Amino acid sequence: MKDSQMSDFRSLIRPEINDLPDYNAGLALDRFRATYGIDCVAKLDSNENPHGPSPRAIAAIEAAATGVARYPDAGTLALRQAIGTGYGLPAERVVMGNGSEDLIGAIFRAVLRPGDHVVTICPSFGLHEFGALACGATVSKLPFNEDWSFPIDGIVDALADKPRVLMFSSPSNPAGPAITSDGFDRILAGLDPETLFVFDEAYVEFLSDDAKFNALERLETSNLPWISLRTFSKAYGLAGVRVGYALCANEVLAKSLLKTRNPFGVNALAVVAAHEAFADVDHLEHSTRATMAERGRLYEEMTKRGYSAAPSHTNFLFFDCGESGAGFAEKLRHKGVLIKGWLEQPYENWARVTIGTPEQNNAFLNALDSLKG
Structure with a gap:
């Protein structure tokens, strides 16, 4: 190829895609061993179910x-x-995807036009922002309140301009807080039928009893366009097979997602695994209760050590490292402990640690102590 023809071919790629940051994924175990030459003692960077x-x-x-x-x-x-039977909805209003990430992309491809406006919160799950930007939309990110309560006033104010999509998670990824029933009702009251409300409930199974309310029932009676996202990757422990689902306000929304997702995006092994996992309520209850108990213990232990963490209703804690989160996570990797340093402004000094087994959590705490020692 002639020098004049040499290129990285960036001109072929849409500017919206060229400008997107890389996805901040956890580190696979085989890559960790190959890179660091040691065994992992606690993989706590991807919110997997231990x-x-x-x-x-x-x-x-x-x-x-x-x-x-x-x-x-x-x-x-x-x-x-x-x-559908489990939620009292017809099957025609349930859409399966290759994880809920697949469905986030399908939603944006179905409804967004270049220049459309999307509202979310900060910090947020990256694809809530990146998926919209990839479609040529603009994104407003509203920060949590200082006490880590949801920015209900800011959301309601933003809804007055009728954004194309409102999308956020509760319990929140990566922060951990859960929206209150009153806050949820205020948002529904402020929504216009021209705005699609996408409520990401990937971590709903980890909600404390005192924070639970029937969001689906409220959505059903709202007469608004909405989609609730759920996943089998977290509480159900099926992250490796990739299967999530969307509950939709009506069949029109559901059919639109069928047109914009991969028609064979959910493989045969994922389907049968999810079917059995959904039916095994005893395993789900045991798993989530164990995680919630460890969540409380780990929060207390980190507080004793001087780390400030956001209140969590998930299977992780989001905490202030007091230094670069990425650098902090790198120090722990050399001790065989994996967590995720956050890269989103202005939370570059924060990190997210998954709630593991008692032994894994103790390994994390010991690693923290060794850094201070």
């Missing part, structure tokens, strides 16, 4: 493995029917 999935889900994967030469059911009907 208790694993239901044994019924594993058995279902093994039983279905011989059938992988065939395409899965593109309509995932049996799983959608089971989920």
